[in-house]
Amino acid sequence: MSAGESILVPAESLREQVERMIAARIVSGETPPGDVLTVPTLAGDFGVSATPVREAMLNLARRGFLRPIRNRGFQVTEVSAEELNQLTDVRLLLEAPPMRRVAGAIDADLEKELRALADRIVVAGTERRFEEYLEADTAFHLRILAVTGNEKLVDTVRELRQQTRLVGLVRLADSDTLVPTSLEHAELVDLLVAGDGAGAEALMRRHIGHVGGVWSGRQED
The missing domain is CATH 1.10.10.10 (Winged helix-like DNA-binding domain superfamily/Winged helix DNA-binding domain)
Known part of the structure; x- marks a missing residue:
């Protein structure tokens, strides 16, 4: 160029x-x-x-x-640990429980779309294309929530995600530990397709928990 x-x-x-x-x-x-x-x-x-x-x-x-x-x-600006924890708590309340409702409601076309996004997330993270990583990650999660038919839920989560800082992404990419957390997207698709709502909710809680942990640059318990 x-x-x-x-x-x-x-x-x-x-x-x-x-x-x-x-x-x-x-x-x-x-x-x-x-x-x-x-x-x-x-x-x-x-x-x-x-x-x-x-x-x-x-x-x-x-x-x-x-x-x-x-x-x-x-x-x-810097986001305080308390503010980040509050954002994480709200996202846990909004994003995890709907997994039980979505489980078993993923058709073949949506499964294909989600798996493509999950693959894109892994590749973008591996290649340090963080803008693409974040775009694919947001699209993945909002697409799943859209299955509930609740547009207010989707819009609210979109706004919350726009406020969430994941400043640990660069460090994770440098240490090759971004891939394991990225692979959770494919695991979530497996659970949803299998109709395992409890498993999908548990995984979503762990996944969102990374926001206040490794994705924020802090160690998780």
């Missing part, structure tokens, strides 16, 4: 694309808390003008990912 050429595609607005890419860097820990981001630097990285970058960063500031620093740019 030549210098200055955009790495973005016109599937969504430039602001949305830039915001998604910056958020993925922050969520995954590629851009850690405390780092200062500037509009000119990111505009050069993405090959776009300053306007969509500035709009994206202002929106990320409203979402709590960044805080403006006068005459310097935007600093990546």
Whole structure:
């Protein structure tokens, strides 16, 4: 790609694309808390003008990912352990129990779709493509929850996932321990297809528990 050429595609607005890419860097820990981001630097990285970058960063500031620093740019905020634990608790309440309802309701087409996403998650994590990892991971979980037919549940979980930091992803990829947690997606599909609701709920609880553990950069019990 030549210098200055955009790495973005016109599937969504430039602001949305830039915001998604910056958020993925922050969520995954590629851009850690405390780092200062500037509009000119990111505009050069993405090959776009300053306007969509500035709009994206202002929106990320409203979402709590960044805080403006006068005459310097935007600093990546830090999520406290307590806030992360609260997000994890809410997600456990919302995402784990529905596995009993979804178990046995996965048809062949959906199974194929979920297995493809599960494979994509593993490959993206192995190859350190964290934006793709997070996109596939979100699509996987929301697609399963959509089986319940509860759109409010899907929208709420989507919002919660957008607030969750997984800053340990980069370290896990460096230590080759990201793959075992990624493989839990395929295991979950196996349980759901087999109609094992109790097993699927237990696995989902363990899976979400990683948010406050290894995915956050902390050790699990």
